[in-house]
Amino acid sequence: MRYSFRQLEVFLAAAHYENITRAAESLSMSQSAASSALRDLEQQFDVQLFDRVGKRLQVNELGRSLRPRAEALLEQARELEAALSGQSSFGHLKVGATLTIGNYLAVGIMARYMGEQAGATVSLEVANTATIAGKVSRFELDVGLIEGELHDPDLEVFPWRDDELIAFCAPSHPLAQCERLTDEDLLSATWILREPGSGTRQTFDRAMHGLLPELNVLLELQHTEAIKRAVEAGLGIGCLSRVTLAEAFRRGSLVPLPVPHRDFQRRFYFILHRQKFRSPGIERWLELCGETG
Template identity: 30%
Template sequence: MNPLSYETKPASQSVTLRHLRIFIAVSDLGTMTAAAKALYIAQPTVSQAISELEAFYGVRLFERLSKKLYMTPQGFQLLDYARHISSLYNRMDMAMGDASEGSVVKVGASMTIGSCFLPQVVEAFTKKYTDVPIEAVIRNTRDIEAMILKNEIDFALVEGTVHSTNIYADPFDEDRLLLLCGRGHPLYGSGKLETTALSGKKFIVREEGSGTRELFETSMAAAGIPWQAAWVYSGSDGLISAAIHNLGIAVISRRLAAKALESGELWPLQVEGFDLIRRFFIIRHKNKYLTGPMKNFINFCTELSRG
């Protein structure tokens, strides 16, 4: 930090929203030239804005090596705040420009929650708050975490573990993963199994980055069970279909497989000491300002999960 305190700096030295937006553009696009083109300003203007930011805080925001820019730790720290300040200003501008228009709630969800829980929340919420638009994005947990950090969504509902220390995660429900096989699989109709029964078996799993995949891999590694990923899907329908057609053992949420279990198309394997229980979390950036509609939506989630 610059040894000069904020109080002793000249009044002409200040960080403006313009500085922050230029900084965000440079960080997102990778070069000052690209940022200048995107913002329709001259490249020297971009360079000056970055230099003024660095002078104001007394830190390097970018390392300039071989004509390339590499963001410093201080740069990443400032970027985190800059995104949220810019987003908050945009919300204020929209709210003041048209106070009668509802504030859009941008919610993310990981695949399982997006399939079996989020639709009923949105339905209940929009019936009560008819003037609040909802925008939903469904991705795997890793992608949702990245969107939270970039402030592309307001908050999210995920079943996986988030890893950033800049994100708050509040549990609101539980879920169980099942190991399921089709009628033609050798383990269909089996009773209690030892973990050795899973050794070397072919599994039908979610893609890397999903909370389902992470929990399964961690549990298998902890139990010392070798396994094969025979099929990889990004959605539940593919997992269920592949298991029904005896292509392996599917790893999927109990909620998503309810119909196939009821019909007998799939059989749940009961493995001694191998319970895949996980929590659902509401996640948000620790610096995120929650508007009234956002808080109301979060309350709907917790109320519906409690029945």
């Protein structure tokens, strides 16, 4: 074999950090050793995997095409090593989830996953749909759980479970007593919304077609709890996933606003890189997610 797993690790770390010093630090290597490993890999096959711009390494077209295969090869090598050592093949799983899913659904799945296999661990990153998709695309996350529609040729998107958004307000709000909201009500209201780039905002914008330019949006916030607190304080009305509002509706601190003529239905999705090796851990995670659908 004309390459080593260490060379592949350096290649992947350099592609991730775009800097050989940071790549070396991530692998507990010296900068000179990492540089030598990457140089030897390229010279052995007479190829160039990066465009060098000052101290920055930008992976080129050949490097991008090889990256998923190198990722898969190293993942399988880790599984083989774990099996030979008599350890769990599930290992460490890197999961990304959008805010609604991460805060209200993913933690229970994590508990089941780690409870099944001794030594299995999960790191969970919570961000909006655009951020999670980007990290899955760059192999920084093994799997993503998102609430927005996505079209990316590098990613596979699988439907997971149905969801819907609910408009809501504080019990003291003037609209709280309305049996149903009209378009005039929607236009006269002050809105507290999720930020652009989130799956929730994507669904809201689609549902409000024809009204968007005229809506009075007071605040755009990244966190659902901040939106709920602002609405409870009487600053306006909001629109979030039913999953995030169930407890507040039970307490009576917020009340739903029926908008039957607007379609707030949506779906949650799994996303994986098309060339990502599906380890037993990834497969089991997806199975557990499916059981919560």
